[in-house]
Amino acid sequence: MRRINEESIGKLFMIGIYGTELTKETRDVLAHIRPGSVILFSRNIVGPEQVRKLIDDISNFLGYKPIIAVDQEGGNVVRLKDGFNTLPSPMACAASRDVELFKKAVYLTSLEMRAVGVDWNLAPVVDINVNPLNPVIGIRSFGDEPEIVTKFSNAFVEASEEAGVATCLKHFPGLGSVSIDPHFDLPVINKTIDELLNFDLVPFKNVKCNAWMPSHVYFPRIQKDGLPASLSSEIVDIARIRLGFDGVIIVDDLLMGGTGKFTIEEKTLKAFNAGNDILTICHEPEKQIRAFDNFCEYVNQNTDLKRRIIESLDRIENSFSKVKSHALFEHIDNGRFVREAKGTIDELVRKSITIVNLRDYSLPLEEVDMVLTMLGVPGSPVVDQSLPVPQITQELSRLFNAYFEIISDTKLPEIEKVKGKKILLFTFDMYRSKSLVNFIKELDSYSKLLLIALKNPYDAFYSRNSIVLYGSSATHQRILLDVLLGKVHAEGKLPVKPLEVV
Numbered sequence: 261m262r263r264i265n266e267e268s269i270g271k272l273f274m275i276g277i278y279g280t281e282l283t284k285e286t287r288d289v290l291a292h293i294r295p296g297s298v299i300l301f302s303r304n305i306v307g308p309e310q311v312r313k314l315i316d317d318i319s320n321f322l323g324y325k326p327i328i329a330v331d332q333e334g335g336n337v338v339r340l341k342d343g344f345n346t347l348p349s350p351m352a353c354a355a356s357r358d359v360e361l362f363k364k365a366v367y368l369t370s371l372e373m374r375a376v377g378v379d380w381n382l383a384p385v386v387d388i389n390v391n392p393l394n395p396v397i398g399i400r401s402f403g404d405e406p407e408i409v410t411k412f413s414n415a416f417v418e419a420s421e422e423a424g425v426a427t428c429l430k431h432f433p434g435l436g437s438v439s440i441d442p443h444f445d446l447p448v449i450n451k452t453i454d455e456l457l458n459f460d461l462v463p464f465k466n467v468k469c470n471a472w473m474p475s476h477v478y479f480p481r482i483q484k485d486g487l488p489a490s491l492s493s494e495i496v497d498i499a500r501i502r503l504g505f506d507g508v509i510i511v512d513d514l515l516m517g518g519t520g521k522f523t524i525e526e527k528t529l530k531a532f533n534a535g536n537d538i539l540t541i542c543h544e545p546e547k548q549i550r551a552f553d554n555f556c557e558y559v560n561q562n563t564d565l566k567r568r569i570i571e572s573l574d575r576i577e578n579s580f581s582k583v584k585s586h587a588l589f590e591h592i593d594n595g596r597f598v599r600e601a602k603g604t605i606d607e608l609v610r611k612s613i614t615i616v617n618l619r620d621y622s623l624p625l626e627e628v629d630m631v632l633t634m635l636g637v638p639g640s641p642v643v644d645q646s647l648p649v650p651q652i653t654q655e656l657s658r659l660f661n662a663y664f665e666i667i668s669d670t671k672l673p674e675i676e677k678v679k680g681k682k683i684l685l686f687t688f689d690m691y692r693s694k695s696l697v698n699f700i701k702e703l704d705s706y707s708k709l710l711l712i713a714l715k716n717p718y719d720a721f722y723s724r725n726s727i728v729l730y731g732s733s734a735t736h737q738r739i740l741l742d743v744l745l746g747k748v749h750a751e752g753k754l755p756v757k758p759l760e761v762v
Contacts, residue, residue, distance in 0.1 A: 266294075266556050267294050268569065268573060269552070269555060269556055269559060269569065270293045270294035270295050270296060270552070271294075271295070271296030271573055271576065272296060272532070272537065272538060272539055272555075272569065272572055272573070272576075273293055273295045273296060273297070273538070273539050273540075273541070273548075273551075273552060274295060274296070274297035274298070274299055274327075274329065274510065274538050274539065274540045274541070275289065275293060275295045275297075275298060275299070275540075275541055275542070275548050276298070276299050276300075276301060276541070276542035276543055277289065277290075277298060277300075277304065277318075277545075278303060278304075278545075279303070279304065280303075280304055280305065280306050280310060280314065281310075281313075281314060281317070282314065282317045282318065282321060285545055286545075287321060288545075289545045289548055289549060290318065290321060290322055291321075292549055292552065293548060293549065293552045294322060295326055296326055296327060296538070296576060297326055297327040297328075297329055297380070297538060298318060298326045298327070298328055298329070299329045299330065299331075299382075299540070299542055300314075300328065300329070300330050300339060300378075301330075301331075301339055301542070302339050302341070304339075305339055305340060305341070306342065307342045307343040308343040308344065308372075308375075308376050309343075311340070311376050311377075312375075312376040312377055315328050315376065315377035315378075316377070319377075325377075327379045327380050327426075327576075327580055328377055328378050328379045328380065329378070329379065329380040329381070329382055330373070330378055330380075330381060330382065331381075331382045331383065332346075332347075332369075332373060332378075332381045332382075332383060333347075333349075333350065333383040333384065333385055333400055334346060334347030334348055334349055334350055334352075334353065334383075335347070335348055335349025335350065335351070335352065335399055335400065335730070335731050336349060336399065336400075336715075336731065337400055340372070340373060340376075340378070343598065344369070344372050344373075344598065345368070345369050345372060345598055345601040345602055345605050346369065346605075346733070347365055347366065347369055347605070347608075348605070348608055348609050348612055348730065348731050348733070348735075348736070349399040349400065349730045349731045350384065350385060350399065350400055350401055350402045350412065351389075351398070351399040351400075351401060351402060351403060351716075351717070351730045351755055351756070352399065352608075352609065352612040352729070352730035352731055352736075352752075353365075353402065353412060353608060353612065354402040354403045354408050354409075354412050354755040355611075355612040355613075355614050355728070355730060355752035355753060355754065355755050356608055356611035356612040356751070356752060357611075357752075357753055358608070358611055359411060359412065359415050361604065361607060361608055361611065362412060362415055362416075362419075362608060363415045363416075363418065363419040364419070364604050365601065365604045365605055365608050366415065366416050366419035366420055366423075367419040367420070367422055367423050368423075368600055368601035368604055369601055369605075370419065370420045370422075370423035370424070370425040371423045371424075371601075372598055372601065373423075373425050374423055374424045374425050378425060379425065379426060379580065380425065380426040380427075380428065380471075380580075381420055381425050381426070381427055381428070382428045382430065382473065382510075383416065383420075383427060383428065383430070384402075384412070384413045384416040384417065384427065384429065384430075385397065385400045385401055385402075385430055385431070386402075386409055386410075386413045386429045386430065386463035386464065386467065387400070387401050387409075387430075387431055387434055387435045387436040387460075388401060388403070388404060388405065388406055388409050388434065388436040388459065388460060388462075388463070389401035389403065389404050389436045389756065390404050390436050390437050391436065391437045391438065391439060392691070392716070392718045392756075392759060393439060393692065394435070394436065394437070394438055394439070395438070395439065395440065395441040396435060396438065396441040396442065396443065397435055397436060397438075398689075398715070398716045399715060399716055399730050399731065401436060402755060403755030403756055404436075404755070404756045404757060405755075406459060406460075406462035406463060407462075408755055409462075409463050410462055410463045410466045410467060413429065413463050413467045414466070414467050414468075417429075417467055417468065417469045421582070424582075426470065426471065426579065426580060426582070427469050427470075427471065428469065428471040428472065428473050428508075428510060429463065429464055429467060429469045429471070429472050429473070430472070430473035430475065430512070431473055431474065431475030431477075431512065432464060432472045432473060432474045432475070432489070432495070432499060432509075433456050433460055433461055433464070433474070433479075433489065433495060433498060433499075434449070434456060434459075434460030434461065434477075435447070435475055435477060436460060437449055437451075437460075438477060440518075442475055442476035442477060442488075442512075442516055442517070442518030443516050443517055443518065444517040444518070445517050445518060446476055446477065446478055446488055446517075446518045446519075446520060447476075447477045447478070447518065448477070448478050448479075448480060449477055449478070449479055450479075450480060450481055451479060451481065451482075452481050452482065453481075453482050453498070453502075456479075456482075456498075457502075461498075461503070464499075464503060464505075465503060469507070470507040470508060470578075470579040471507055471508040471509070471510055471579060472499060472505060472507065472508075472509055472510075473509075473510050473511070473512055474489045474490045474492075474495060474496065474499075474509065474511060474512065474536070475488075475489060475490055475512045475518070476488040476489065476490050476512060476516055476517075476518025476519050477489050477518065479495070482494065482495070482498075483495065487520075487530065487534075488518055488519055488520060490511045490512055490514075490518075490519065490531060490534070490536070491511075491519065491520075491522075491527065491530040491531050491534050492534055493533065493534045493535055495534070496509060496534050496535035496536065497535070499535075500535060506575070507575065507579055508537045508538060508575050508576055508579045509535060509536050509537050509538075510536065510537065510538035510540060511531045511536040511538065511539060511540050512540060513540050513541065513542040513543075514527040514528060514531060514539065514540060514541050514551075515541060515542060515543055515544060515547065524541065524547040524550060524551045525550060525551055525554040525555075527551075528541075528551040528554065528555055529554070529555065529558055532555070537572035537575050537576060538572075538576065539551070539555075605735060606735060606739060609731075609735050609736055609739050610739050610742075610743075610748055610749075610750065610751070611751045611752060612729075612730060612751075612752045613727065613728070613729055613736075613739065613740060613743055613750035613751075613752050614717070614720075614727065614728040614730075614750065614752030614753060614754055615726075615727050615750050615752075616717070616720040616721070616726040616727065616728060616754065617720075617723070617724055617725055617726050618710075618725050619724040619725055620708050620710075620724055620725050621708070621710050621725045623743065623744060623745075623746050624744065624745045624746025624747075625660070625744050625745065625746075627660065627682055628656060628660035628662045628682050628683075628684055629660075629662055629663065629681040629682045629683065630662055630663045630664075630665070630678065630681050630682070630683045630684070631653050631654075631656050631657045631660075631662050631663070631664045631665075631683075631684045631686075632664075632665050632666075632667050632673070632683060632684070632685045632686070633649060633650055633653040633664075633665075633666055633667070633685070633686040633687075634666070634667050634668060634686070634687055634688055634690065634696075635649065635666065635668065635688070649666060650686055650714065650732055650737055651734070651737055652686075652737040652738075652740060652741055653684075653686055655741065656684060656741070656744070662684075669693045669695045669696050672695075672696075672699050675702055675703075675706055678703060678706065678707045679706045679707060680706070680707060680708075681707045681708065682707070682708045682710075683703065683707050683708065683709050683710070684710050684712065685700070685703065685709060685710070685711045685712065685723075686712050686714055687700075687711060687712070687713050687714060687715075687719045688714050688715045688732070689715050689716050689718070689719065690719045690722075691716070691718040691719050691721075691722065691759070697722060700719070700722045700723060701722060703723075704722065704723045704724060708725075709723050709724070709725060710723070710725040710726070710727070711723035711725065711726040711727075712726070712727045712728075712729065712740070713726065713727070713728045713729065714729050714731070714732040714736075715729075715730070715731070715732065716730075717730065717754060717756055718756075718759050721758050721759040721761050722761055727740070727743075727750065728752070728754070
């Protein structure tokens with residue numbers, strides 16, 4: 261039997277680090293844990309050359325290259341931004357209905373990632389977003405039906421792995437119906453195992469991927485242990501025994517609020533004993549070291565765990581052997597892939613833009629009296645919070661010599677001011693606010709309103725005229741302008757059911 265030492269145990273840990281270069285604090289943590297995986301966030305990344313150097317420095321310091329992971333889902337959850345092409349949100353991609361174009365975009369953007377040394381993309385999200393008020397998934401999902409989520413998830417995994425970047429299905433066994441963000445607290449889902457098998461687990465059963473990520477959610481009709489799914493052997497057993505999954509199971513960040521009131525030492529042990537192979541601690545070096553030291557002591561006192569550790573190490577090795585064979589992709593011209601991907605992304609965005617209704621308008625636009633926009637509200641911590649005033653709003657205001665105003669639920673224009681006007685309204689999830697919903701309804705009654713939903717599609721169902729973008733990136737805004745001016749045609753189809761608006 262393979263000898264187990266502290267270095268072997270470190271291979272079970274994925275840790276996050278701080279800074280864009282190797283600091284003394286980071287060296288100390290790396291030297292102490294000698295982790296098998298390192299996850300990078302936006303706080304670590306400036307651009308291609310810098311992140312490639314950071315990864316090289318980590319590898320040279322350790323004397324081996326750890327698995328380098330990122331969350332590069334597309335849309336509003338991306339870590340590699342400046343100098344990289346980024347996919348539209350999963351929901352936008354599904355709205356395009358073009359699986360082959362999507363696969364090409366995933367392949368090219370994955371080559372960009374591989375070129376700088378990224379091994380593992382912790383994506384795709386296979387949650388089926390059946391709750392419009394879901395605070396953590398939304399446009400991170402491909403849609404609200406198992407079939408479309410499975411189809412696009414399969415394409416994502418195939419294209420990414422062809423480019424040499426491993427993938428991970430998340431969040432097992434499903435976060436699509438939650439109403440609480442597990443970054444803050446523990447969601448509860450009252451589904452039976454049969455309901456999960458026939459709906460939420462369909463992508464897990466039908467997408468071939470070597471890694472799954474359980475998240476922090478509780479299923480009282482399935483579990484007796486009262487624990488988050490991420491710390492529950494009952495949930496991991498569904499993966500291993502009921503579904504026959506023998507790949508890597510990597511626990512979601514153990515410092516998230518949904519893991520409960522346990523200490524980090526307790527969470528780490530519970531996660532491993534539940535059956536997770538990789539133990540993820542994304543922040544706080546002091547807690548990372550405490551968790552590792554306690555885990556090593558636990559293993560030394562429980563020698564019967566050695567076989568279980570070896571099983572996890574073997575799964576990790578087997579799952580990432582293909583990634584290691586793609587090392588030839590690294591240290592080549594990332595710019596080449598960036599240039600090649602740009603046109604593909606543009607086409608994918610154009611095909612995703614969805615005209616839901618145009619009862620009172622025709623394109624191209626000829627006259628606009630007012631341009632109103634709201635600001636994006638802070639969402640889940642998984643999203644990098646950067647939601648300035650959309651540039652397109654001011655550009656349209658100048659183009660049509662139209663009145664411009666930023667609005668919010670506490671700052672709304674008087675109805676008398678907007679009566680009979682031709683208004684473009686740009687929204688970020690107004691449907692979540694009762695006062696804003698009432699405002700949209702009034703506006704739709706008293707004016708000629710064209711609503712443009714920049715995030716989730718559900719705002720669009722409150723207006724007779726609406727367009728959905730599923731994202732607000734500069735690319736989305738540039739192509740939307742071309743759509744509004746009649747230069748290109750939008751082709752998207754909603755990947756979710758319409759809201760029943762009362």
